[in-house]
Amino acid sequence: MTPGWTGDIHEFDPSATPGFSGGKKEGQERLAECEDALSSLQERLFAAHHGTADGARVLLVVQGMDTSGKGGIMRHVVGGVDPQGVGITAFKAPTDEEKAHDFLWRIRPHVPAPGMIGVFDRSHYEDVLIHRVHGWADEAEIERRYAAINAFEQELADSGVLIVKVMLLLSYAEQGERLMERLERPDKHWKFNPGDIDERAQWSAYMDAYSKALSATSTEAAPWFVVPADRKWYARIAVQDLLQQALRTIDPQWPAADFDVAEQKERLRATIADAPAL
């Protein structure tokens, strides 16, 4: 399964399931089956690199329109690995303090530490997406931001961060159905905001902004992957697969003991023989 980026977002079919021949049931089974393998790779990443000065780590950036399934990725893919090895950051509208700084200022503190998997639910890409659509930044500023993003991501890659960027590609029709479900179910009302419909009205402008942003920032150091997202189960196995590929690329190994195992066993045995009165 290799969703990939070819330059024009309109070339992708949001309802496709590239690289996977099964249906929903098989997809859900596969998600569950692959959880252990992903979890085991994550544990080795943590064991091998956590606490080191410049060890490997993974940064997964997830972008997509409202209801494209970002939350489901967090819950069902990222939620499958040990929470101690993962840091999720949901980037909302910036605060006044964040606005007073360059757009990357609030991003940097959330870059994962060695051994960790960092996940961004929305990201610095909002600054070249919603900002372009609403005209909050002009073309020259957007171009400056593309360059700043590429330099930033190159620096991260050079320091050991394996970056995977995912755009969950939803169709306009499917978004309509998902928003309607949020309106029909009282237990989903909290996820709905009237502003979601205003953003939806700008659909074409958003697709254009995504096409331009992905073209400008899909680099060797930080490639974009367009994942068809009309079928939630497919998007989940696709992202799980991308995470697994990233970890396999790093290929973390159990670190060798930095102590004499036989000697420590001897010390431990002595404490077992001479148990204190408790």
Add this chain to the structure above:
Amino acid sequence: MTPGWTGDIHEFDPSATPGFSGGKKEGQERLAECEDALSSLQERLFAAHHGTADGARVLLVVQGMDTSGKGGIMRHVVGGVDPQGVGITAFKAPTDEEKAHDFLWRIRPHVPAPGMIGVFDRSHYEDVLIHRVHGWADEAEIERRYAAINAFEQELADSGVLIVKVMLLLSYAEQGERLMERLERPDKHWKFNPGDIDERAQWSAYMDAYSKALSATSTEAAPWFVVPADRKWYARIAVQDLLQQALRTIDPQWPAADFDVAEQKERLRATIADAPAL
């Protein structure tokens, strides 16, 4: 199942399974069975309180000797809920900057926001446990810290934080076996540190420090629960149960829509009828 605190840690049997009559298999089944209920309560907590100024939240503090199963609680209990609604902080030995401040300075930024479940893997209690055992703080200073902790936790409780403090009670013999397993398995070597045996040598002093600390800081606002931890499966269902009780006490409800549902459905339907050329 109500593990509780009566004042003397030696009154508890680390291998007991109070409130649960089944064995390991039944315990593991129960953990899996209760995951959905916990997850559903967590989602409602998030829906009802996230983004509010002073909404409810939960802080779970987990303390215990090396190998007592803190990591397993994070992975198998906390890992069962949506990672977007949880923040785990593992407190390690303090940095030089942290040491330059009062001991609560590094704790405060990790208090959960409204709607969240915050989990501390070790905590400010290290400052009255290892510090007492090693004599890094004298009796007067330890007493000062107890008072500071109680004031801090009372303030948190008053601002909407439901605090649950868990001490995983392991036996000396079981710790010996778990440390030996870490030495015998190369994939566990990374979890072992020769210093663990030095700490083990102070077992009685640690039990004494725990007894004193729990007695001094088990308050109505922030009670301690001693959870027998020689059986990992039992400790997990006990902590899962405590978390569930905490959420049931808050009893979060789906928030009412702050918009006119019928009106928004109408607006949405218009965007479906007039689909843009894509």
